[in-house]
Amino acid sequence: MKKHLFFCLFFIIPFASGFAQNWDWGGPMDPLQEKFSVLHYQLELEILPESKSIQGKNTIQFQSSEKLDTLRLNLIDEYKVDKVLMNGEEVEFTHHDDILDIIPIDCTCDQVEVYYGGKTPIAQNPPWTGGFTWELDRFDNHWMGLSSQGEGAKIFMPALDHPSSEPKNGVDLFFTVDKPYFVASNGRLIEKKETEDQVTYHWATDYSINNYDVNFTLGVFHEAKMDFESISGEIIPMHVYVLQEDQAKALALLEVLKVSTETQEKYLGPFPFPKDKIAVVETPYLGMEHQTINAYGNNFQFVPMGQVQYDWLLHHELGHEWFGNKMSVGDWADMWIHEGFTAFADWLFYEAHGGSEAYFTQAASVLRTIPNEKPVVSPPNSTEEEAYHGEIYSKGAAVIHGLRGILGDEVFFPMLKAFIMDDRFTYQNQVTTNDFIEFVQSYTGQDQSGYLNYYLKTTDLPEVKVSKKGKAGYVVSLKGIDFIMPVEVETSNGLEKINLGSKPTFVSSTTPIKVDPRGWLMLKEK
Structure with a gap:
């Protein structure tokens, strides 16, 4: 088994970050953004693969305890804001340095509509350096994935883009695409509206959601699905969406997802979003947690473990649902x-x-x-x-x-x-x-x-010191800590749990002892 595969990715991170554009997020909250909170996003986009662009609007419902002179949102400058409406009226705004400042009209408005669009930022090394990844599948169909953990939602929609800001009442997501394309997204599929040449998918969730968890993937997909019985007793829809070229692998992926969900529930409790779904979608990059629609790009590299098949990438991203x-x-x-x-x-x-x-x-x-x-x-x-x-x-x-x-x-x-x-x-x-x-x-x-x-x-580690004490035992200490830890010690009497700290502790044993033989702790041996 490839036990080190996941952790090898860590050594990619510093190299990958060197390509990043300056779209970091977090840090201190902007004082203007501390004055309001977002309740709901309604994102309506047309996705245009030929030009690698998006066009549409985002309606932001918000609340504030005071009258706002400026409603400050985040949106990268790569997009052009066409207009902003409040209470049906166009309002003034400025858009530069990835900040969209809106000047509210004199009303008791609790929502704003931002119309915008343009070419999408291209991911340099997804998911570590995110953005949009545009590819073609083997049948020359467009295939698009979005990753934004390192950049935030501002690379695809106007938002209050801070990790502390989650829309309390969830999101509604509308995506219009040319046929025969499908868009997999968060929550549950509410409606599918078709015209002669296009189709609009309406996804929604009532759960609060991280900004970078809001996600959508475009492609021509094969779907495999089942009903999953949670340990809570609830029946939850389970879906996998894979490219047409990989449809023969869909049922195996579905079974891996089922086993992983059962395993996570065993230790972490019921799946957290039972009103929505459990799902993964095949993406043109390795993977990322996106609430109820995890990105999967691990090329079906299942390995046997016991009586089941294991996919480290799928299992890890699924664990993020908790x-x-x-x-x-x-x-x-x-x-x-x-x-x-x-x-x-x-x-x-x-x-x-x-x-x-x-x-x-x-x-x-x-x-x-x-x-x-x-x-x-x-x-x-x-x-x-x-x-x-x-x-x-x-x-x-x-x-x-x-x-x-x-x-x-x-x-x-x-x-x-x-x-x-x-x-x-x-x-x-x-x-x-x-x-x-x-x-x-x-x-x-x-x-x-x-x-x-x-x-x-801290980056410190306790130093284990062991010395013989007569014929009856040993003296043990953990230098560098100011607290006591119960530590397993292998003695002539078997495995014992002994409280150890910086002061020497006598351990009775007629044979050489071993501190922490099973490897529970990070310790430094002298």
């Missing part, structure tokens, strides 16, 4: 919550289908790759570019893995489900690292803030 989509952060400083928990859930697939040995082998292979160069948690008000690096995946997962070892499965797994099911941190309510640290303490009754702050917010 961490990243249902539970999201408002400050990219905490981006590890999206990626670290999801990467840890990838390891759990190994355990579910390959057994504990496969799980620990996978964990050990990842821990060996962690350079400990950057803290997992970035400074407050970080941009996406500042916060995004390989260790939010690998070390983020390792921190959760270590917490499992400290707490034990009987406490850890119920806690994990309780965290992702907590209304205070899910859907329109966002989460921080400190929320998680406090949740662990309140749920378990144990203060693990020392462990979590140390490993998430």
Whole structure:
């Protein structure tokens, strides 16, 4: 099995970011944008593959506690804004430096319509350096994918483009294309309207949604579908959309998606968007989490694990439906919550289908790759570019893995489900690292803030020191920490869990001991 494939991608990230245009997002919230919040987007676009362009409008419903002198949105300068309407009247606006400033008319308006269009920005190295990817399939049909995690929604629609801003009431998405093209998008397909030459697809979701999760993929697709029975008892539509040339692989992909969903539900609880669907669409780039329509471009590279087939890319992006989509952060400083928990859930697939040995082998292979160069948690008000690096995946997962070892499965797994099911941190309510640290303490009754702050917010590792103490045992310490960790130690009596810290602790054993033999923790051996 290609155990290192996913983590090899990390070494692409710094190189890829060198091609990025200056479309980063996040950071401190613009003071003008702090004055209002978005309730709903209604995006209506015609997609024009021949010219690689889009044309249409976005209707933004918003609320504000005060009268706005300026309604500030984000939209890249590559698009031309034709007009802006409020209450049916054209209003003044300026558009430069990727900022669209709208001067509201004297009304109690709670929505604005922005008409715009133009050639789309082309992705340089999707999904790391995103944009639109335009290709032709083997039958010379157009095939378009959109990726925007690093750039935000402003590369395809006017929006309040900050990670803390999610439309509370979801989105309605209308896409008009020439026949025979299909557009796969978020939520559920409400309606399909046809004319002689064109078709308009209306997709919608009532769930809140990240800006970069709003997504659409164009192509001539073959669809395979089934009804998935969630552990909640709900029946959820499950779809895969693949190119016509890959239709023979659609049922196998559907089965892989089914097994992955069952596995995620086992550890994380019911699928978070039962009113919509579970789906993947084949894309001309590797992949990305997009709420209820994950991008899949891994070329059907399934590998056997136990009695099932595994696709690391599909499983990882699916895991984001829980961490990243249902539970999201408002400050990219905490981006590890999206990626670290999801990467840890990838390891759990190994355990579910390959057994504990496969799980620990996978964990050990990842821990060996962690350079400990950057803290997992970035400074407050970080941009996406500042916060995004390989260790939010690998070390983020390792921190959760270590917490499992400290707490034990009987406490850890119920806690994990309780965290992702907590209304205070899910859907329109966002989460921080400190929320998680406090949740662990309140749920378990144990203060693990020392462990979590140390490993998430520093690049230090404890140094293990072991020395013989007479004939009866050994003295063990973990230099460099100011807290106590329960650590597994292999002794002549078997595997014991012993509280260790910077002060020497006597461990009784008539044979040489081994600290953390199963590899729960990131430790530095002397």
